[in-house]
């Protein structure tokens with residue numbers, strides 16, 4: 003039995019300075035170019051979708067509407083969670099000097115992200131939404147540079163869709179006790 007249920011929607015930032023455009027092609031290049039050409043050398047990018055500064059929503063890795071993460075849908079956003087997650091990123095997340103994490107979401111990005119989160123919950127009523135920094139393997143990352151739980155509450159997302167740390171621990175235990183194979187997972191790092 004495999005466990006490739008879509009359990010998590012993980013929010014990210016590109017960790018680029020406020021006001022700087024980042025395109026889908028930038029993400030693909032940064033993540034999949036060989037390491038000796040300045041990329042990370044991954045086989046797949048880290049996010050399924052990106053929200054541009056002007057609020058445009060652009061798909062990077064296609065996915066279908068069911069409750070499972072197929073191999074072809076995987077994005078490498080958080081090591082250990084990718085087989086059960088969808089990853090969405092907004093362009094920004096650092097101050098203009100590129101020194102400190104900052105919530106740089108534009109009015110347009112805020113509007114798009116709210117629609118995106120709420121639509122994803124309508125599609126997948128049991129999904130849990132979290133920030134990269136809340137994931138078990140976040141390794142001290144600030145991404146996405148805002149308090150996701152607080153923001154979700156402020157836009158009226160139901161409590162049952164807001165991730166708490168214990169949620170992954172419970173799910174991991176139940177997976178460990180029942181599954182004989184692990185979720186589809188690439189063993190690359192994260193962003």
Ligand SMILES: [Zn+2]
Pocket residue numbers: 013014015079134145146193
């Ligand atoms: Zn991230």
